[in-house]
Structure formats: structure tokens, C-alpha cells
Amino acid sequence: MYLSTISETDLRQLTVNDPFLGEYQRLVRNVVIPYQWEALNNRIPDAEPSHAIDNFRIAAGQQAGEFYGMVFQDSDVTKWLEAVAWSLCQQPDAELEKTADEVIDLLAAAQCEDGYLNTWYMLKEPGLRWTNLAECHELYCAGHLFEAAVAFYKATGKRTLLDIACRFADHIYTVFGPGENQLHGYPGHPEIELALMRLYEVTGNNDYLALANYFVEERGAQPHYYDIEYEKRGKTFHWGNWGEAWMIKDKAYTHAHKPMVEQDEAVGHAVRSVYLMTGIAHLARISGDESKRQTCLRIWNNMVQRRMYITGGIGSQGIGEAFTSDYDLPNDTAYSESCASIGLMMFARRMVEMEGDGQYADVMERALYNTVLGGMSMDGKHFFYVNPLETYPKAIPFNHIYEHVKPVRQRWFGCACCPPNIARTLVALGHYIFTPREDALLINLYVGNSLQVMVGGKPLDITISGNYPWDEQVTISINSPEPVEHTLALRIPGWCDALKVTLNGEVYCGAIDKGYLHIHRSWAAGDVITLQLPMPVRRVYGNPLVRHLAGKVALQRGPLVYCLEQADNGSELQTLSLDKGSEFVEVAGTGVMANKILIQAQGHRQTLDASQDKPLYQFDQPMTRSAPQTLTFIPWFSWANRGEGEMRIWVDEDC
Numbered sequence: 147m148y149l150s151t152i153s154e155t156d157l158r159q160l161t162v163n164d165p166f167l168g169e170y171q172r173l174v175r176n177v178v179i180p181y182q183w184e185a186l187n188n189r190i191p192d193a194e195p196s197h198a199i200d201n202f203r204i205a206a207g208q209q210a211g212e213f214y215g216m217v218f219q220d221s222d223v224t225k226w227l228e229a230v231a232w233s234l235c236q237q238p239d240a241e242l243e244k245t246a247d248e249v250i251d252l253l254a255a256a257q258c259e260d261g262y263l264n265t266w267y268m269l270k271e272p273g274l275r276w277t278n279l280a281e282c283h284e285l286y287c288a289g290h291l292f293e294a295a296v297a298f299y300k301a302t303g304k305r306t307l308l309d310i311a312c313r314f315a316d317h318i319y320t321v322f323g324p325g326e327n328q329l330h331g332y333p334g335h336p337e338i339e340l341a342l343m344r345l346y347e348v349t350g351n352n353d354y355l356a357l358a359n360y361f362v363e364e365r366g367a368q369p370h371y372y373d374i375e376y377e378k379r380g381k382t383f384h385w386g387n388w389g390e391a392w393m394i395k396d397k398a399y400t401h402a403h404k405p406m407v408e409q410d411e412a413v414g415h416a417v418r419s420v421y422l423m424t425g426i427a428h429l430a431r432i433s434g435d436e437s438k439r440q441t442c443l444r445i446w447n448n449m450v451q452r453r454m455y456i457t458g459g460i461g462s463q464g465i466g467e468a469f470t471s472d473y474d475l476p477n478d479t480a481y482s483e484s485c486a487s488i489g490l491m492m493f494a495r496r497m498v499e500m501e502g503d504g505q506y507a508d509v510m511e512r513a514l515y516n517t518v519l520g521g522m523s524m525d526g527k528h529f530f531y532v533n534p535l536e537t538y539p540k541a542i543p544f545n546h547i548y549e550h551v552k553p554v555r556q557r558w559f560g561c562a563c564c565p566p567n568i569a570r571t572l573v574a575l576g577h578y579i580f581t582p583r584e585d586a587l588l589i590n591l592y593v594g595n596s597l598q599v600m601v602g603g604k605p606l607d608i609t610i611s612g613n614y615p616w617d618e619q620v621t622i623s624i625n626s627p628e629p630v631e632h633t634l635a636l637r638i639p640g641w642c643d644a645l646k647v648t649l650n651g652e653v654y655c656g657a658i659d660k661g662y663l664h665i666h667r668s669w670a671a672g673d674v675i676t677l678q679l680p681m682p683v684r685r686v687y688g689n690p691l692v693r694h695l696a697g698k699v700a701l702q703r704g705p706l707v708y709c710l711e712q713a714d715n716g717s718e719l720q721t722l723s724l725d726k727g728s729e730f731v732e733v734a735g736t737g738v739m740a741n742k743i744l745i746q747a748q749g750h751r752q753t754l755d756a757s758q759d760k761p762l763y764q765f766d767q768p769m770t771r772s773a774p775q776t777l778t779f780i781p782w783f784s785w786a787n788r789g790e791g792e793m794r795i796w797v798d799e800d801c
Contacts, residue, residue, distance in 0.1 A: 151583070151584040152431070152499045152581065152582070152583055152584075153582045153583075154347075154577060154582075155576045155577055155579070155580045155582060155597065155599070156300070156599075157232055157235035157236065157300070157301070157574065157576045157577070158235045158300075158301070159597060159598045159599065160235075160576040160579075160580075160595055160596070160597045160598075161236065161595060161596045161597075162236065162575060162576065162593060162594065162595045163594050163595060163596065163611075164593045164594030164595065164614070165594065165613050165741075166613065166614070166615070166616070166741075167572075167575060167593050167594075168593075168594060170519070170572050171233075171236060171572060171573055171575070173524075173526045174229065174233065174526065174569050174572050174573050175233045175236065175237060175239075175573070177525070177526035177527065178229075178522070178526040178527075178565075178568075178569045179226070179229055179230060179233060179242070179569060181526060181527050182226055182229075182565060182566055182569060183226065183245070185558050185562070185565075186198050186199050186222060186223060186226060187199050187200075188200070190557055190558055192557065193557040193558035194558050194559055194560045194562070195214070196215065196219070196222060196558070196562060197213075197214035197215050197219065198215060198219045198220065198222045198223045199223060199249070199252075200214070201213050201214065201215065201219060201220065201265040201266075201269065202220075202223065202249075202252050202253060202256050202265055203252065204265070204269055205256040205265045205268045205269055206252055206255035206256040207255075208252070208255065212269065212270075213265060213266060213269035213270040215560070216560065216561055217266045217281075217282050217283050217384065218266075218283040218286055218287055218335075218563070219265070219266070220263075220264060220265055220266070220287045220290075220291070221283075221286065221287045221290040221291075221563065222562050222563070222566055223249065223253075224287070224290040224291045224293070224294040225290055225293075225294070225563075225566035225567055225569075225570050226566045226569070226570075227246055227249060227250070227294040227297075227298060227307070228290075228293055228294040228297045228298075228566075228570040228574075229566060229569040229570040229573055230242060230243075230245075230246045230298075231246070231294065231297035231298040231300070231301040231302070232297055232301065232570060232573040232574040233573045234246075234301045234302060235300075235301045235573075236573060243302065246298070247304075247306075250298070250304075250306050250307045250310070251306070253291075253307070253310055254306060254310055256268070257310055257313065257314070260317050261313035261314045261315075261316060261317035262275065262314065262317055263288075263291065263310065263314050264284050264287055264288070266282070266284075267282075267284065274379075276321060276329060276331070277375060277378070277379050278375065278379060278384055279329075279331045279332065279333055279334055279371070279372070279375060280334040280372040280375065280376070280393045280394055280400070281334055281383065281384040281385055281393045281394075282334070282384050283333075283334070283335050284333075285318070285332075285333035285335075285337070285338040285361075286333055286334075286335040286336075286337040286338065288314055288315070288318060288338050288341070289333075289337035289338035289339075289340065289341035289342070290337060290341070291310070291311055291314065291341075292311045292314075292315060292338070292341035292342065292344065292345045293340075293341045293344060294307060294311075295307040295308045295310065295311035295312075295345070296308070296311075296341075296344045296345060296348050297570075297574075299348060300348070308348070308349075311345060312345070312349065312351070315342065315345060315351075315353075315354055315357070316353070318338075318357065319353045319354075319356075319357050322357065322360065322361070323357070323360055324360070329371075330364060330367075330371055331364070331371040331375065332360075332361040332362075332364050332365050332371065332402070333361065334372070334393055334400050334402075334418075335400070335415075335417075335418050335421075336361075336400075336401070336418050336421045336422035336425065337421050338358075338361065338425075339358045339361050339362055339421075339422060339424075339425025339426070339429070340421060340424040340425035340428060340492065341425075342354045342355070342357055342358035342361075342425070343355070343358050343425055343428040343429060343432065346358070346432075347432075355429075355432070355433075358425060358429055359429060359433070362406060362422075362425065362426055362429060362438070363405070363406070365401065365402050365405065365406055365422075366397070366401075366402050366403060366404045366405040366406065366408075366409075367405065370397065370402070372393070372394055372397065372400075372402065373394070376394055396414075396466075398413040398414050399413075399414040399415055399418075399466060399468065400414055400415065400418055401413060401414055401418060401419055401422055406426065406438070406441050407437050407438075407441060409441060409444070409445060410444040410445065410448060411444075411445065411448045411469075412445050412448050412449035412453050412460070412469050413468075413469055414466070414468055414469065415461070415466055415467050415468050416460045416461025416467060416468060416469055416481070416483060416486040416489075417461070417467065417483060417485045417486045417489050417563075419445075419449075419460075419469065419489075420460070420486060420489030420490050420492065420493045421489050421492070423442060423445055423446070423493045424489065424492040424493045424495075424496050426438050426441060426442055427439075427442045427493060427496035427497055427499075427500055428496045428499075430442060430500060431496070431499055431500040439500065442497065442500070446493070446497060446506075448472075449469075450509055452472040452473055453469050453470075453472065453473075453474075453475070454490075454509075455475055455480060455482055455517075455535060456512075456516075456535070456686060456688075456700055456702075456707055456795065457482065457487075457512070457513075457516040457517045457520070457533065457535065457707050457782060457795070458487050458490060458509060458512035458513030458514070458516050458517050458518075459480060459482025459486070459487055459513075459516075459517045459533050459535075460482065460486045460487065460490055461481045461482055461483055461486045462474055462475050462476060462479075462480055462481060462482070463479070463481055464479065464481050464532070464547075464549065464550035464551075467481050467483055467486075468481075472691070473689060473691040473692045473693070475688075475692050475694055475695075476694050477534065477535040477536040477694055477794070477795065477796060478534055478535070478536040478537065478538065478548070478551070479534070479547050479548065479551070480532075480533065480534045480535050480536075481532055481550060482517060482532065482533040482534065482535075483531060483532060483533070483564065484517065484518065484520075484521030484529070484530060484531060484532075484533060484564040484567065484568060485563050485564050485567050487513040487516075487517035487518050487521075487533075488513075488518055488567050488568065488571050490509065490510075490513045491510050491513050491514060491518065491571065491578060494506045494507065494509045494510035494513070495510060495577065495578055495581075498510070498581050498588065498590060499581055501660070502581075502583070502588065502635075502659075502660055502662070503660040503661060504590075504637045504638060504639075504640070504660060504661020504662050505640065505660075505661055507588075507590040507591070507637050507661070508637075508639060508640040508641075508661070510578060510590065510591070511590075511591055511639070511705045512705060512707075514578070514591070515615060515705045515706055515783065516705075516706065516707050516782055516783055517533050517783075518568060518571060518572075519783040520533055520782060520783035520784075520785070521533065521564060521568050522555070522565070522568050523555045523786075523787055524738060524784070524787050527557065528554070528555035528556060528557055529555050529556060529557075529558075529559070529564055529565045529568065530552065530555050530556075530564070530786075531550075531552070531556070531559055531561075531564050532550050532551055532552065534551050534793075535709075535782075535794070535795045535796065536793065536794040536795065536796070537551065537553050537792060537793045537794075538720075538792055539553040539790050539791065539792065553786065553790045553791070554786050554789070554790050555786060575591070575593060576595065576597070578590060578591055579591045579593050579595060579597075579610075580597065580599070582599050585633060586632070586633035586634070586635045586664065587599060587601075587606070587608070587632060587633070587634055587635065588635045588637070588662060589610070589622070589634065589635065589636050589637060590637050591637075592610060592612065592614040592615075592620045592677070592679075593610065593614065594610055594611050594612060594613075594614070595609070595610055596608070596609045596610075596625075597609075601630050601631075601632045602630070602631075602632075604626070604628060604630045605626060605627065605630070606624070606626050606630045606632060606669065607624065607625040607626045607627070607671075608622065608623070608624060608625070608634075609622070609623045609625060610622050611623070614679075614704075615681070615703075615704040615705050615706055616741070616742070616743050618678055618679050618680055618681050619676065619677070619678055619679075620676070620677040620679060621674060621675070621676050621677075622634070622636075622674070622675040622676075622677070623673070623674050623675075624669045624670065624671060624672070624673040624674070625671055626669060626670065626671055627671065628670075629668045629669065629670045630668065630669050630670075631666075631667070631668045631669070632666070632669060633664050633665065633666040634664075634665050634669075634675070635659075635662035635663065635664045635665075636662060636663045636665070636675070636677065637661060637662055638658060638661055638662065638663055639679065639704075639705065640661070641684065641702065641704065641705065642679050642680065642681075643680070644680045645663075645677065645678070645679060645680075646677070646678035647663060647675065647676070647677055647678075648675070648676045649665065649673070649674075649675055650672075650673060650674055651674075654675075679704070681703050681704040682703070682730075683701055683702075683703045683708075683730035683732070683745055684701070684702050684703070685699050685700070685701065685799075686699065686700040686701070686702050686707075687699060687700075688796075694796075695796055697798055697799065698796040698797060698798055698799065699724060699796070699797060699798075699799040700795050700796050700797070701730075701745060701747075701779050703732075703743065703745065706781045706782070706783070707781075707782045707795060708745055708779035708780060708781060708782060708795070709779060709780060709781075709782040709785055709793050709794060709795045710722065710777060710778070710779060710780075710792075710793065710794050710795075710797060711780055711785050711786075711788070711791060711792070711793050712791030712792040712793070713788045713789070713791055714744075714778035714780065715775075715777060715778055716751075717791075717792055718792075719792045719793070719794050719797075720794075720798075721751050721752045721753070722749055722750070722751050722752075722775065722777060722797060722798070723749055723750050723751075723752070723797065723798040723799060723800045724747060724749045724777060724797050724798070724799050724800065725747070725748050725749055725750065725799075725800050726799055726800055728747040728748040728749065729747065729748075730745050730746070730747050731745070731746045731747070732744070732745060733745070733746055733778075735780070737788075738784070738787045738788060739780060739784060742780070742781055742784060743781075744778055744779065744780055744781075745778070745779040746776055746777065746778050746779070747776070747777050747779070748774065748775075748776060748777070749774075749775055749776070749777040749797075749800075750772045750773065750774055750775060750800060751772070751773050751775045752770050752771070752772055753770065753771040753772075753773060777797075782795055
């Protein structure tokens with residue numbers, strides 16, 4: 147366990163100029179944030195209304211009306227505020243900041259005298275605060291408020307939102323705890339745990355650390371708090387019978403079936419799981435609690451080795467948006483919520499901080515470059531909530547097992563947690579690129595950027611350049627005004643078998659520790675590290691215990707997973723197979739695929755004697771013809787940007 151001082155990258159000292167992800171940041175700044183502001187104000191034609199801003203206006207007494215939306219509708223606003231904050235670090239925008247200030251003033255006007263702030267309970271169910279922790283997201287919404295407050299304070303130095311958050315957190319601290327007159331409960335949807343840790347680091351208030359620890363250690367205690375509050379409120383459910391099944395009776399759904407110290411599997415609602423584990427990993431590192439660290443290691447290993455998709459997606463079933471069992475990873479019914487992969491990135495980041503191990507950054511990268519990017523269209527105005535690995539649009543409208551699957555991205559959602567979550571993640575990439583430690587600067591992701599970080603009171607200026615993940619070469623340059631002695635730790639991606647590193651033109655062979663190449667020296671302006679990260683197209687095979695992948699293969703180049711799409715290969719993709727010995731040709735994409743590398747390879751299409759006049763089943767094997775066909779694979783994150791059509795990652799492989 148690594149207990150050295152960890153600091154968070156100051157995004158005001160970092161500029162992302164990457165030709166690939168830099169464009170995504172500009173898209174978020176110029177398109178996504180304004181678009182989502184319109185959505186929050188119900189101004190997107192033919193899209194589900196949000197009403198989230200109106201809810202706060204009503205709560206503040208500035209507008210007449212009733213609450214509308216989900217019980218967690220407030221969190222859409224605070225996630226948007228967080229995205230705005232991190233965006234302001236990248237590029238100041240006086241008009242956008244003014245709009246955010248007005249929203250913050252609105253929250254201040256709505257906040258109750260005692261610090262409480264939740265428009266559902268203030269407008270819809272006054273007098274019923276904290277009566278349904280299992281189902282109703284009060285602490286979840288508080289957590290997103292705290293995260294936004296930390297971000298806005300770090301971005302602007304303004305305290306208004308931070309003061310709102312601290313007043314609310316102070317109120318919660320009086321309500322929950324071991325005291326005789328306190329509630330001995332914890333959130334049904336974890337989030338506040340990780341947010342309290344962030345609030346603690348900014349304010350230094352030990353109450354917030356203690357409260358996060360209380361919520362973690364109380365989870366799963368007997369008698370079960372969800373049962374106690376269920377009895378108290380007359381055995382009623384917020385979500386009807388669904389709530390009874392998933393949030394009250396099935397305690398594993400919320401990771402509350404037993405104390406965390408006894409748990410060893412990723413279970414239940416996938417987003418809840420990784421948000422909780424993010425908070426626990428942060429708490430374990432700060433407190434030095436070995437039992438919490440071991441819990442993180444057990445659950446991480448189970449999830450990544452047995453319950454994660456090749457895309458970095460987690461949560462394999464639509465019912466409950468949840469994990470199922472080991473090796474149960476269906477492709478066409480995969481849920482793989484965008485928020486879950488964002489939560490996986492967050493968990494991975496905290497594990498890197500705690501363990502200093504590149505395996506966690508490998509998963510962070512996998513989730514980012516595949517599911518997280520894939521959750522948003524290239525125009526920034528359409529989003530996936532669910533991310534399947536295979537689609538057959540003809541069946542989706544008629545088969546209820548696909549009710550959660552959309553073959554194209556949507557403009558907005560009634561439950562709109564994913565769009566602002568994607569936005570806030572993409573503009574905060576600097577928190578994932580680097581892990582600044584007391585003894586070393588860990589470089590986790592090779593995203594082009596310029597950073598200044600203080601080392602022993604001296605500025606270390608570092609620039610990463612290249613065209614990752616398309617090009618194999620990455621250059622790291624030092625531009626510091628005076629020499630700085632420090633260690634740069636460069637992650638060696640798990641998919642890279644033949645790394646080559648040069649330092650100032652000379653081949654460098656140093657020690658690799660836990661997946662990082664450590665280079666210690668007095669760094670001076672003009673020092674240059676060059677990494678050559680070969681990215682051959684590689685065939686990927688599933689564990690034989692994953693029954694859905696028997697006889698199939700997937701393609702990966704660098705961190706990117708590839709897929710077949712109908713737009714390039716025609717329909718009935720299940721009739722295509724990839725030849726075992728075929729060579730791969732990398733080709734430049736055009737149109738919406740411009741600036742991307744596509745892969746072509748030789749395969750075959752089975753043409754069946756499948757006339758409607760034929761019987762559905764017969765004793766004689768149908769006549770088939772096998773015709774050669776060139777298969778075109780595109781980066782999976784970019785699918786469904788050319789209209790509706792079939793898609794699949796895993797393809798039959800011919801011998």
C-alpha cells in the first residue's frame with residue numbers, strides 16, 4: 147500500500163492540446179455544455195423535458211409550479227455545474243461563468259435554513275426527509291452537489307457553492323452517526339462517500355472524513371437499516387414492486403448484504419458498486435486502513451477478471467442495471483451503462499493512487515477510449531445510456547430482452563444521469579492523465595497536454611505530444627526554467643509487448659515497477675523522452691468460461707476495441723467470419739471516420755439457402771455457400787454515427 151502524499155493535478159495548470167481528446171474537450175466546451183444547459187431548461191425540441199432548473203426555482207420561491215422528474219433530478223444540475231467548473235480551468239469563459247454563478251445563487255436561495263437542499267423532498271414530500279435512504283437518493287444528490295462545489299472552488303476560487311455544500315454536509319453530520327438520536331443509516335445509492343472524501347481534502351474538516359467512514363462501516367450491519375426504515379414508513383415503496391425486489395429485499399443490489407470487510411464480489415447495481423468502491427479506496431489510502439484496502443483489491447479483481455466487458459463496460463443485465471455472475475457477459479443484451487464505466491475510471495484512479503500499479507490505469511484507459519467515448523455522439527448532442535457489444539435492430543422493437551437497448555444515440559433521457567457525467571469526465575481528464583506523488587509523477591495516459599507541477603518548490607514543466615491512440619510515438623518534453631530533480635514514471639500499457647524508450651536520443655533501459663518505467667534525474671529544459679508504443683492489430687479471445695464468446699474473436703489496436711458495422715459490411719453480420727490467417731491492413735477513415743484508423747481483413751460470408759418457402763427446421767443440412775469478403779472494422783466507440791444498423795464486436799473465426 148502506497149502512503150506517500152498524493153496531490154490532485156491542478157487543472158488550471160494543465161492544457162489539453164491532444165489532436166484527438168483535445169477535440170472532445172472542445173466539443174464539450176463549445177457544444178455539449180450549452181446543449182445540456184438548454185436541456186436542463188426544457189428547450190430541446192422532441193426531447194424528454196428535464197425541469198431540473200425549474201425545480202430549484204420553485205424551491206427558491208422564484209416560480210410557481212410543482213416538482214417534475216426523477217427523485218434524483220437535482221444531480222443533473224450539479225453534474226452540469228461540475229462540467230462547467232473543470233471546463234473553465236481549460237478555457238476561461240466569462241459568460242459561462244456568469245451563468246454558473248446565477249445557478250449557484252439559485253441553489254443558495256433554495257437551501258433551507260438548516261442547510262438541507264433537495265428539491266424532491268422540499269416540494270414533493272415535505273416532512274419526509276431521510277425516511278427512505280434505500281430508494282430515494284437524498285445522499286446521492288448531496289454527493290454530486292459536494293463534487294460540484296469542490297470543482298467550482300478549485301476552478302474559480304469562489305466559495306459560494308462550497309459554503310452551500312459545507313452547510314449541507316454539516317447538517318448531514320448531525321443527522322447520521324452512532325449517537326442515540328442519530329439515524330444509523332447509509333445511502334441506497336453510494337456517491338456521498340467519494341464526495342465527502344473530496345470535500346475533506348479541500349476543507350480539512352475531519353467531520354467529513356468521519357462521516358464517510360461511518361457510511362462505509364455501517365453498511366451491511368444488522369439489524370438491517372433498510373428493513374428498519376421500511377417498517378417505520380408503513381412498508382411502502384417509492385419504486386413500487388421494483389423497489390421491493392431490488393432495493394429493499396435484495397440487499398446485494400446496493401452492496402449492503404453484509405459488511406464491506408466480508409465482501410469479495412462486484413455485485414448489484416454497477417454504478418452503485420464502483421461509486422462506493424471509489425470512496426472506499428480513497429478512504430483506505432487516506433486512513434491507512436488495511437482491511438478497506440483488501441476489500442478494494444478483492445472486489446476489483448473479481449470485477450476485472452470475471453465481470454468486465456472487453457470495452458471496459460460493467461453491469462451485464464438490464465434488470466437492475468446490474469452485475470450477474472462470473473463470466474456471464476452476453477453481448478446483445480449487455481447493459482454496460484455509460485455512468486458505470488465512468489465510475490470504473492474513478493475507482494481505477496483511486497486504486498492507482500493507493501497501489502501505484504499500472505494495471506489499474508490499463509483499465510482506466512480501456513473504459514475511457516471505448517465505452518466513455520462511445521457514450522456520446524461525434525456531434526455532442528446524442529448519447530447512449532446503454533452500450534451493447536452487438537445490435538440487431540430488426541429484433542429490438544419486438545423482443546422485451548432488448549427494451550433497454552437503443553440502436554442509435556438519444557437526444558436526452560428522462561433519467562439523464564449519463565450525459566452530464568460524460569461531460570464532467572471529459573473536461574477533467576487531467577485528473578486521470580497524471581498521478582502527482584511526493585516521490586514521482588505517474589503518467590497514466592498519453593493524452594497530449596502541457597502541465598506545470600510543483601516539485602520541492604520548483605516548477606516542473608512537462609509537455610506530452612503525439613497523436614495517441616492512432617500513432618505509435620509519444621514525446622515527453624521538459625521545459626522547466628531551472629533543473630528539477632524528480633522521477634517520471636511512465637505507464638507501459640498492458641497491450642504493448644515491444645516498448646522502446648529513448649532519453650535525449652539514447653536508448654533507455656530502466657527499472658519497470660508495477661507497470662511503470664521509472665526515470666529519475668535532474669530534469670532540465672530540452673530533455674526529451676520518446677516512447678515507441680507498437681500498435682499492431684491483435685486478436686483477442688475470451689476466457690472459455692464466457693459461453694457467449696465460444697469460437698469468436700475480437701480485434702484490438704492499442705487501447706481501442708474494434709467492431710463490424712452494417713454501413714461497411716452489409717446486413718446479417720452473423721453470417722460473416724474472419725479468416726484465421728488473414729492479414730490486417732490499416733486504412734484511413736473518411737467522412738465521419740476521418741482521422742481514425744480502420745482495419746480491413748479477409749473473411750467470408752455464409753450465404754444460406756434460406757427461402758421463406760423452406761421449413762423452419764429440417765433433417766437435411768441446408769445448402770450453404772461461402773464467399774470471400776473483405777471485412778472492415780471501425781473503432782467501436784464511433785459506431786452508430788452513420789445511422790441505424792447492425793453492429794458486433796465478437797466475430798466467428800474460421801480455421
